[in-house]
Amino acid sequence: MGSPHSPVASRRVDLGTEIVGIQLAHPVLNGSGTFDAISARRAFGPALHDRFPFSAFVSKTITPEPRAGNPPPRLFETPAGMINSIGLPNKGLEGFLASDLPALAELPVPLIVSVMGTTQREFAALVEGVAVRDEVDALELNVSCPNVESGLIVGEEPEETVRLLRDLRKLTDKPLIVKLTPNVADPAAVAVAAQQGGADAVSLINTMKAAAIDPATVRTWLGAGSGGLSGPAVRAIALEQVRAVAAAVAVPVIGMGGIESGRDALEFIAAGATAVAVGTANFRDPLAGERVRLELEYELGRVGATRHDEIRGRAAVSTST
């Protein structure tokens, strides 16, 4: 694409990426829930589509029924990061298909839809409802939620994860990506379970459980009590979890957690990621994804690579000393 900001280096470095059978112009996606392409178009107009910062768009999480989200306050700034407690506000499956999907289908990149259910049946209804739509290229399963039947967080239990995936795998041929939670002792065990169940890829990390205290009242600040930490504050932890997961599974890994620069993206690729996602950095700069991509191009050239898979896994667990 003829972005006026492409450096000369673009002739040497090929950022083209294939993940779950989808050909992408480059490996930089957005994290689910960190960029709303519909509201961004309200603020920035058609320029958003002309210069879309990501190679694929991951929607915010859709649930079966509409959700209003958590009461405010929903945000708290931390050192080099933030805690959010948003509560997955969304229009529900029907509202999403009717009003959001047509708008998202106009984006110039492939579409990955994130879904979350609280039972296997809810998940199945979401996958069936979303996967049949031609506009949708892949689904991401947000498993950082309790299964109301077992009381367990699906993504915290390998057995729950493999059971869910086996069930959903029968319903669609479209790629299923499992979004892993970092709030477990062994994320690789859950990743292996997802792969056993038939997942086509895993993405990590989701936010880390976190609390914020209002200094004035010395009570919890967030309206919903606790929240999730994101931003550069979690980056080193995310990097190690990506290393551990990438070493344990054969399916591709989408790495994220505080990525703000091309150097950060390069590190996640070295840790074993096939693609990366920019999340909290989008809040600080709506074109953060574009900048990460341009800097990654430079960084790959700096380490003598012409494709990012030449670097992938260089810092992986299995090859490190």
Next chain:
Amino acid sequence: MSVRAAAAAQPQIGAEGRVLAPLGRRVADVIENRPAGAYRVFTALDREGPTPRAGQFYMLAAVERWAKRDGRPFLPRPFSVAMAAEEEEGIRLDFLVEDFGPGTERLAALEPGEGLWIVGPLGRSFSLPGELGGTAGAILVGGGIGIAPLAIWRRQLAGAGVPARVVLGFRDRAHTGGLDLFDCSEIRLASEDGHQGHRGYVTDLLSVLLEGNDSSTAAVYACGPPAMLETVRRMCAEREIGAELAMESPMACGFGACMGCAIPLSGGGFMRLCVDGPVVDAARIETALVAGSGH
């Protein structure tokens, strides 16, 4: 007029009639920072952006030393524009700031020659009185630092030939800083310490104004602390007077991504203040007293 200024004078308008922001953040040059009582007024020159409409806001972050000893500030901070003037080199943007937390402390200390990251103009601007059923002009009600967006709105109303009555309230003399952003003399003042004007609240002055014969057809515009906004909201609701409130809320992005700036709607659910506000129709919201706002 330079080519740049001529281009800037024709902002792109979105489907909802709002002035669109250029995509991405850009650097504006800090050209002035002056004391204004307990506040500071700093001015940035935006060489690329369009002229904002009154009520719109920008996400601001210093280019240098934004994260300090504690790794904060991290996120940009939302600020309503207090004044905008087209000049040869770009748009002059004035912002009113109170040193309150790590972000405002850094912004208040900006020096001429420094760079300022800006994203904007963002959000929904004020509507003309006619659009709110107000045929008898506008009543502007401001409190403390909340007078900022009313300064540019009064000027734009004057430019459109719409009569505006202005009532402003302050805690004490120090907090009248920024009053000189209003280049007019017909302002009625209230102060809690009684040093100037009516001793008491600005809503007392509004109450008197709303007793007038023509008040039922005026449109009210308010910005200030949550308690003041809530009083204005109730007074206008009781009298069925059209009102718009310029609200604030913690927000991470300013363009609908983070979902942090949730304001409860009167019919249930929430709006995002960044894209559905910051100027909101007072009749749409349940209350102006939103936990976490006003910080």
